Amino acid sequence: MRITRRSAAALCVAAALAAAPLAAAVLPSTAAGTDPIGVAARPAEGSTNVIADGSRIVLGDAPVRMGSAEIKQRSGIGNLDPVRFPAATSAVVVDYTTSTPDGSTAEVDVRALVKDRWSEWTPAKAGTPTALPGASDLVQLRIIVVAPPSGAKPWVEDVRVQPTDKAASSGMEVQAAPLKSRVFATREGLVGGTTANGHVIISRDHFVALPSRRGLANNGSGNYSVKVCTTTGTIRCAFEPVWDVGPWNTKDDYWNPSATREMWKDLPQGRPEAQAAYQNGYNGGKDQFGRTVANPAGIDLADGTFWDALKLTNNAWVDTTYLWTGDGGRGTVSITSGYLNVRSTASSTGAVVGMAGKAAQVPVECQVTGQSVSGSQGTSNIWLRVHAGMYVAKAWISAGSFGAC
The missing domain is CATH 2.30.30.40 (SH3 Domains)
Structure with missing residues (x-):
C-alpha cells in the first residue's frame, strides 16, 4: 500500500460553458484570506461510485465499468462542495493525503468559476502553485479514484485548498472562439454499459466521449459539450454533452495547447494521440496503455448521435468544436x-x-x-x-x- 501526502497547485484550464446553478453548499472562507480551507468529505451532486468514510472519500463497490475507453477498471468520482474565498485569487494550492494500494490511483482535480462559467477540470499537480485562467473567488475540487477489477480501495482524505499569488501565467487565457478540429469519429454503442460519469447507456443515446477527464461533465449535465458536424454531403450537426472518457486514451486533452496537455506535449494542439499513433507511428503506434492503435479515433459518438443526429453509416471524419474552450x-x-x-x-x-x-x-x-x-x-x-x-x-x-x- 502507498500513502502519499501531497501539496499541489491547481491549474484550471480554458473557460468552460455557462455555469450550472450550484446545487451543493458553498463553503465559506476562513477569516484570513490566505489560510487553508478544509473541504468536507461529502460527495456532492455529480458524484458516482464513491463513499464518505469519516474524513475520507473511498472508491465504492460498483463493478468494472464498461465505457468508451474499454479499460478494465473500477472508478469513482467524488465532487466536493465549492469553496468561496474572501477575494478573487489568481492561483490555488491543494493539500491532501491519498492511499493507493495494489495498482490503484487517486488524484484531486480543480476548476474555477471564471466569467460566470466553470473552467476545465485539471489535476492538482504536487508542490507548485499554478495560475487559474482568470481571477476567481470560487473553486471546486473533485476526487478521481481508479482501481483494478477487484481488491484495491483507494481513498483521499484531509483535502484543503488555499489561494496563493505565487504562480506564473497559466498560458490558458480564454479564447474568443472555441477550438475546432477535424478528428475521426467512431460509434461507442455499449448499450447497458456505464460511462465514466456514471451514466447508464440506453438505446439511441445522445452523448460523446473524449479521451480525457478534463472535459468530463457530470451525469445529466452539459457544461462540457461539443458541436460535432459532418464534413461531406449535406452538413448535419449534433450538440452533445461529454459523458464518457475515450477512445483509446484517458489523459489526452488534445484540444488544449501543446504546452499544457496532460500527456503528449510534443503533439500539436487539436491532434489526438491515437491519430498520430495510427497515421505516423507515434509512440510506437500504441496508446497510453500499450495497446496497438487500430484506428485514428479522437471522439466516440453514442448511437443516437452517430445514427440519428449525424446520419452516419460508418466511422467518419467530423469537425468537432470543444465549446467550453472559448467565449460566446x-x-x-x-x-x-x-x-x-x-x-x-x-x-x-x-x-x-x-x-x-x-x-x-x-x-x-x-x-x-x-x-x-x-x-x-x-x-x-x-x-x-x-x-x-x-x-x-x-x-x-x-x-x-x-x-x-
Whole structure:
C-alpha cells in the first residue's frame, strides 16, 4: 500500500460553458484570506461510485465499468462542495493525503468559476502553485479514484485548498472562439454499459466521449459539450454533452495547447494521440496503455448521435468544436429525455439538420422570430441560430436574450 501526502497547485484550464446553478453548499472562507480551507468529505451532486468514510472519500463497490475507453477498471468520482474565498485569487494550492494500494490511483482535480462559467477540470499537480485562467473567488475540487477489477480501495482524505499569488501565467487565457478540429469519429454503442460519469447507456443515446477527464461533465449535465458536424454531403450537426472518457486514451486533452496537455506535449494542439499513433507511428503506434492503435479515433459518438443526429453509416471524419474552450453566447437544452431537433428554418416544419441532446450546451450566434412553440421554457416565437442554417426553438432552451440575426 502507498500513502502519499501531497501539496499541489491547481491549474484550471480554458473557460468552460455557462455555469450550472450550484446545487451543493458553498463553503465559506476562513477569516484570513490566505489560510487553508478544509473541504468536507461529502460527495456532492455529480458524484458516482464513491463513499464518505469519516474524513475520507473511498472508491465504492460498483463493478468494472464498461465505457468508451474499454479499460478494465473500477472508478469513482467524488465532487466536493465549492469553496468561496474572501477575494478573487489568481492561483490555488491543494493539500491532501491519498492511499493507493495494489495498482490503484487517486488524484484531486480543480476548476474555477471564471466569467460566470466553470473552467476545465485539471489535476492538482504536487508542490507548485499554478495560475487559474482568470481571477476567481470560487473553486471546486473533485476526487478521481481508479482501481483494478477487484481488491484495491483507494481513498483521499484531509483535502484543503488555499489561494496563493505565487504562480506564473497559466498560458490558458480564454479564447474568443472555441477550438475546432477535424478528428475521426467512431460509434461507442455499449448499450447497458456505464460511462465514466456514471451514466447508464440506453438505446439511441445522445452523448460523446473524449479521451480525457478534463472535459468530463457530470451525469445529466452539459457544461462540457461539443458541436460535432459532418464534413461531406449535406452538413448535419449534433450538440452533445461529454459523458464518457475515450477512445483509446484517458489523459489526452488534445484540444488544449501543446504546452499544457496532460500527456503528449510534443503533439500539436487539436491532434489526438491515437491519430498520430495510427497515421505516423507515434509512440510506437500504441496508446497510453500499450495497446496497438487500430484506428485514428479522437471522439466516440453514442448511437443516437452517430445514427440519428449525424446520419452516419460508418466511422467518419467530423469537425468537432470543444465549446467550453472559448467565449460566446450559450444556451442549455432543457428537456427531460431524448433530444431536440435542429431545424433548417425557424419553424417546426423546417428540415431536421441535426439534433441536440439532453442538457447539452448550444452556441448561440443570434436570434430570429419564427413559429410560436410551447416548451419547457414557456411559449415563444424566438428561435436561436446555432450554426449557419440551423435553428432551435428557444421554448426548449434555457438562455438569455441575444441580438437579432
